[in-house]
Amino acid sequence: MGSSASESRSAAENVVEESNPPEIVISVLNTPAPPPLWHELTWPIREGIFPCRKESSSLFRHVISVLCGLFPVLSWGKRYDGKTFRSDLMAGLTLASLGIPQSIGYASLAKLDPQYGLYTSVIPPLIYAVMGSSRELAIGPVAVVSLLLSSMLQKLADPRVDPESYRKLVFTSTFFAGIFQAAFGLFRLGFLVDFLSHAATVGFMGGAAIVISLQQLKGLLGIAHFTTKTDVVSVMEAVQNAIHQPWHPENVYLGCSFLIFLLITRFIGRRIKKLFWLPAIAPLISVILSTLLVFMTRADKHGVITIQHIKGGLNPSSAKLLQFTGQNVAPCAKVGLICAIIALTEAMAVGRSFASIKGYHLDGNKEMVAMGFMNIAGSLSSCYIATGSFSRTAVNCSAGCKTAVSNIVMAITVFAALELLTRLLYYTPVAILASIILSSLLGLIDIGEAYAIWEVDKVDFLTCLGAFIGVLFGSVEIGLLIAVAISFSRIIWNLIRPQVDILGRIQGTDIFCSIKQYPMAKQASGLLILRIDSSFLYFVNANMIKERIAKWVKEEQDEIEENPKERIKSVVIDMSNVKNIDTTGIAALEELHKKLDSLGIQLVMANPGWLVIHKMKLASLVDMIGEKWIFLTVGEAVEACPNAKRDNGNG
């Protein structure tokens, strides 16, 4: 290949010969044809259907491998032993002691009765344990999704006036969220989750945490009439109105004192790593203590609002509550989609970070399938949207979990609580739930990370700030929309205005660098070397690049008119970044060639990408420019230019 290619390029070779050994002059034009378009388009799908290596797969082994992919429990279950179980049992029990009060609190955030939070901590963790591939992820209801669900659905039905219709909407949205999540995984659309960037997530979570805290004022202050809106202004107005009415400060005293207790245990748990279990069981201790306190002092008669009745027993079926006809189907599907993406974003971020700490790989698409099936099953058994919780996953990991069995232990414990303990929660004050949620929100507000984003990338900080302010003063949806709009605007700006850099040679080498980035690089005289810093030359940027190059050539010539000792005779374009081109790009290169030709300037190309070479050949652009003016490296191209020989010493 190499030798036949070099024969066909004898003209160019003669010029280069003096500087390089001849065998390296391989032709950029004689590479094999690139893989066809369908190959590239179907690659991710084939990859998904045939994950195992083809050479070693019989049908039986293929089925086994697909099953193992779908149910990772089949792989790790074989190696499971008693010692691992002891670790998982302890982790699961710790998890349950944190999960039960949190679940009840999040249910109230989602405007559902307390038992629905507990239901959501039973079925989804069981499904995830057999289908999910993360070992640490703790599944259950989370604060942000609970808020998102209630803030969007209570526009359609008021949970206080018509709880039955509201529940129908919740389960239908959960079903849609599950369908979307499973579909993302099956069709390998995992990239959709990436559309919410890291910075957007930081801003969004911070805003959501503040909004959720404000919602807790209802429980903490014992306000009866609260706003259904989530923005700061509406909530502050509602609080101001409530203050002018008679209220019971006992709720505040109770809530605040236990909040202080929770924060102190949290602080101790952070400082002394061995006491990690203290903040994990502190919520349960608070619930027990406060319930006893209220029960003994009968404070519920004096204005302390309590949970009162919780329906016990296992999750009832909710299959008949799903609605697939009527005017609410489209809004539920939309809510499902937004919640699916937010839930996946949180679960992925948590799962991936713990997987990378433990040094294993988490397949995003498989995780999405597992989450999808777990939410579909949840929607049929009175659960609302569950996902991986950050705070509980951290506790799970600290408590020494080894496999997803800790989720099973937690689910069984919650189930036992539903069967046996719901009556004991009658006197639990609502203010305690508010303080438990408040104490768990601190982890969501990450000022340090926001500052780090500001330091590194100003546009990302703008995205973060946009999401934060949007959530705080608009709504959760507006925050998301602002974040996505800002992050995509930057990408489009980059696409339509790629850099075109002037290159210079670093003295004594064959290395060509941007003269702006490396001021020691020297431009050759009579020759302009440009590099297109875009990975494609498509309709969005081709004309712009062409015009910029034409303008620079003109400027350089104008300068030389003032100092006419050497005019530009060649323009070398380093195309090594350009991997693809479309017909608009081809036309732009053609026009550029013609324009330079009319000025008596030779267009020389270095290292165009595979597809670019292929398409230039098909469009006869190679013949137009001339085969001998297309090179593998900028060095060869420069050597071949008529008046640029041997001036790399004095630039």
Place this chain on the structure above:
Amino acid sequence: MGSSASESRSAAENVVEESNPPEIVISVLNTPAPPPLWHELTWPIREGIFPCRKESSSLFRHVISVLCGLFPVLSWGKRYDGKTFRSDLMAGLTLASLGIPQSIGYASLAKLDPQYGLYTSVIPPLIYAVMGSSRELAIGPVAVVSLLLSSMLQKLADPRVDPESYRKLVFTSTFFAGIFQAAFGLFRLGFLVDFLSHAATVGFMGGAAIVISLQQLKGLLGIAHFTTKTDVVSVMEAVQNAIHQPWHPENVYLGCSFLIFLLITRFIGRRIKKLFWLPAIAPLISVILSTLLVFMTRADKHGVITIQHIKGGLNPSSAKLLQFTGQNVAPCAKVGLICAIIALTEAMAVGRSFASIKGYHLDGNKEMVAMGFMNIAGSLSSCYIATGSFSRTAVNCSAGCKTAVSNIVMAITVFAALELLTRLLYYTPVAILASIILSSLLGLIDIGEAYAIWEVDKVDFLTCLGAFIGVLFGSVEIGLLIAVAISFSRIIWNLIRPQVDILGRIQGTDIFCSIKQYPMAKQASGLLILRIDSSFLYFVNANMIKERIAKWVKEEQDEIEENPKERIKSVVIDMSNVKNIDTTGIAALEELHKKLDSLGIQLVMANPGWLVIHKMKLASLVDMIGEKWIFLTVGEAVEACPNAKRDNGNG
């Protein structure tokens, strides 16, 4: 700079020393800080406001230069002489002889009375002549924009039932189109015109030409009741219905015989370049001959439909017809925006191709400002949207025009015709106008170009076909929407799934190439060299790239398990394509580093872009990876890897 940089990198230098002279080891980490973000963002605006070089500009010269930019006539007017005027006079008269019948025809396509087409050939060309920078562009109404305008506006008001309201909509849309065009130019949003790719334009124009031809069946067959829809199916149904009613074949005989005459002159004009004027004046000859024929035979009494009354005199003011209140403002703005983009696309394509033939540069943003003001002025003086016409510009150029004065000559001639000749057009048959439009449409259907697009780029062909079929069977808007959707889908696909190539060394050199593209390149043992083929590492692709690299490392290690003589000790990532990074990208690199570290593999980077280096330093990623593992070239990076020394001879 070079020497201080090399001092600070002594660790890396020691390793490289043996292969390269020490003075070339410049540090990629010690480059000056890149220009701040606001500099890059405001650059196009500053460039627009201060087009001239700063060092030589006093206030007076600055004003002069801005004026010259806005009114190019001030530059070329000074050098204008009698000889140039003779050329322009001839070109302008030829242009008028083609323009008058075409303008009347296009007005009927726009569902307006004939005189509005003539009005549109008076004011806009005069404005363009003083503000535009193209020398050849012939301004006036064009077929596609006329069709677009009528197809979108007749949904809001029926031109046959209520012509007054319809005209109000037309002028309001024209005003908005002008505002949008001027705004695009002033805010340097010229790239918006590029969003309609070359392939999309070919498909769109082809579809529009067929749709316009079908509309001409009304005039050619003398059908009284025609459909207001533009798609093929509706038009065919309308024609079928009309055939069952009494009709007058005289219209068809007349129209077809003159169509044949026009096509023959067109053919002769193409073959014999000296007779270019023959197809240019053939429409005028047809109009005169057919009018005389009808006048003498009184054929209008026997079913031949004629134009009848045309209101003479100069353009009346239409300022009072503009509507800025009521429900139709938003639809008019939308129609204005679509027409503005289509009109600019056509004018830019025509203007740029003739400018490149004549070897001068056309500033897209200035052209847009000129077009915008010309349409705003037009909307106040009873003109509808004008733009540069392809067929008339070609005639103008062949007729030897030298400057925009030919547009002035044409405008004055059309004005004279409006004053003196409108009464003579009473007997002109409508079928002749249809045949003139039909003959001018052939240039819009470019099957050869569509085939060339198919040959070079299949996705582009899909865009072209989508636009064509969308216009033909849906509507003009659907066609545009399909084309834009297909072309942007490809870009998004490329963004989210960039290539990551495995590189190999070309034997005996320091050149590293993709082993797929250059099969002669050999991979080094114990070392994986990868190149990220994306110009940025942002949230949309960072995780995907990280996971693909992690997967490859795993695959390579699995292979080596089978053949365990050399395991991978380093992964070299060639970042030379990556010009920018966001915080998600930084986090992805950090995770990749941690993951490789946990496998005992060193991450080595070569030639990251300017901003990438800067942000990696700010995010402390450089310290984490280690300064000594970041190099300027892949060659240096490979040399520094522990077990890769001196194996470039045997791969």
